[in-house]
Amino acid sequence: MVTYAGAAVNGGRLDGCLEEGTVVAMQDETRETAAPTDGRRPDTGATVRIGDVAQRAHVSPATVSRVLTGSAPVKEPYRERVLRAIDELDYRPNLLARNLRRQKVGMIGVLVSDIENPHFTAMVRAVEDAAYRLDYRVLLCNTDETAEKQRAYLEMLAAERVLGVIISPSNPAGKEIEGVLNLGIPVVAFDRPVDDPRADVVVADNVDAGRRATEYLIAAAHERIGFIGDPGVETCVARLAGYEEAMSAAVLSPRSSDGRSRIGGGAEAAEALLRDGDLTALVVANNLMTIGALEVLRARGLRVPERVSVVAIDDPFWAQIVEPPLTVLAQPVRRMAERVVALLLERLETGRTDARRVVFPCELIERASVCRRVV
Amino acid sequence: MVTYAGAAVNGGRLDGCLEEGTVVAMQDETRETAAPTDGRRPDTGATVRIGDVAQRAHVSPATVSRVLTGSAPVKEPYRERVLRAIDELDYRPNLLARNLRRQKVGMIGVLVSDIENPHFTAMVRAVEDAAYRLDYRVLLCNTDETAEKQRAYLEMLAAERVLGVIISPSNPAGKEIEGVLNLGIPVVAFDRPVDDPRADVVVADNVDAGRRATEYLIAAAHERIGFIGDPGVETCVARLAGYEEAMSAAVLSPRSSDGRSRIGGGAEAAEALLRDGDLTALVVANNLMTIGALEVLRARGLRVPERVSVVAIDDPFWAQIVEPPLTVLAQPVRRMAERVVALLLERLETGRTDARRVVFPCELIERASVCRRVV
């Protein structure tokens, strides 16, 4: 707080002159000061190694290693001397060396296709939780729906010899994953399937989700129902398929638009659908696109649900504070994440090699964004 | 899609019997099948090493290394033989060995205190983007507002000898960071300051944000203004200080409550404040707590802004679709993140050692969650 009080003295000179993204302006708005460096040098260089500890404790490096890792018992006079030496020298083992020796790292890699999407974020959170408890550290990579970043990260994870890989594949899935698999590193795919038959897969039943979302609207007498999806993303394609099934079963004509999985795309897709025809309902295939669609409906003064009913797929944390609270098909994210970790661990611990595919049904949560169409 | 069609055949048997979190039920809801394993063994074991490549290309390992890293030019007959051998053997260098030899990894560690908070998620995204472009890989750790996880991850990053650390410290900040700093690994703190004077710090001007949020409400004739914060989180404490400054400058009595930085806590804090007195306005110190507060206001039928006006600090992506769209003090997240990466790189590349502190002002964005108090 002391620092803060000082920092705030001449703060907040905005005066409306702030322009988002203007880097030049940043110089003016920010204050930059050199903090005192208190004499301590960042003492690079002379790092202490296991040999130094051994010497100081009058034991062999092997013994130090053994107390460090607990790989074998060490008798009392030695043990304590080692511990003290470690403490006195502030020794921290170099994992780079340990990893090389052991030919593995205590990490599992998690590749996520969009870290800003709350759906993935919730997944990651659950995965990290579970893995952490089991003493695995998580190396999280954001592939940004990009094949190139996915390849680069997969390459790195393979080179780094992680214990296992958990991935929500960016499309097109599959090819780049072989390198990892060939190294004998187990992979489990979540949210979206992966082509390689050696990988486990945990997905929601997306075509069912799309179908049920649509059927729910049809049951409320809607007929002109649009769909916002993303032809480039496998989950959305499946949801679209479910939507189309339901529509054709009811002899209604489907109309869908590409929302590119993002907020902005969802907005554009909504615009396009609205332009083309007089919709009374919308199925939106993911939570980010739902935001875009809602923004457009609001901007046009089309009230939800009276004028346009909406069913979203995904149940993000904000679904209830939106006006009206969203009726959704929710994936059991937490349980799916736990399953993902369990599958990976099973492979790690039992050496299982036959691939599993687990499909979770979604749950319909009725809130207030759908009403019966007034005929 | 083929796989999907099959998967969906008997999908979606929910029938209302699904209970969130019931693990037992999971067995019934999910279908698990063994996928074909197509004969390929996960050929563990016989990994190919640089020596194998060298042998096949009739060159020395040193030469292979040189074409791999580009550390020195390699003449044509050799170069091509090496490339072919690499390709034929599907060789991928073992980074564990490379790292050990070089005594560093091409990774920077990013520690974030809550990965489910869109504020951090946006930050992480921007950091990852910038770092990736510069060819650094990001090791992301979720500390969960927990000193223990923070310590464990910091320990790991130190042992792993990452190039640099970017951290939004969980409180209490500081102590655990010394190990990293002592190793000569640069650290830059974001969102919240870190105690060690060797670290760079990039923060928003939080007391100013709290003050301006409050002044804005006071200017709209509000007098009974509550504050939802988190005494355990430095940013929130600063925002509270700003709030208190503004209140006492206007001779109004402050009333604040602890929302523990989460949705649930925000809800409880709102309940508590509402119970204690007849508020007409609320300042909420972060976006997650804002959700909780809004849920409570909605549940009680207290309309925003007519009955209770709200100013939130943080401008998450959902601020505009909420009803009413939120008036907020927004941090320039993207620019802050870019600054963070720039500071780290500067240390990495120029070897700068004097610490910097950069403070960004927040921007007031007026939307519709505040109205003039009707006297």
Add this chain to the structure above:
DNA sequence: CTGAAAGCGCTTACAG
């Protein structure tokens, strides 16, 4: 239970 020694798979001065 402890120590001496080999080795994990690379990279990089050092010669040539």
Add this chain to the structure above:
DNA sequence: CTGAAAGCGCTTACAG
């Protein structure tokens, strides 16, 4: 420009 050799800092059979 290329190769032989040393070495990064650990761990782990192998003796004792």
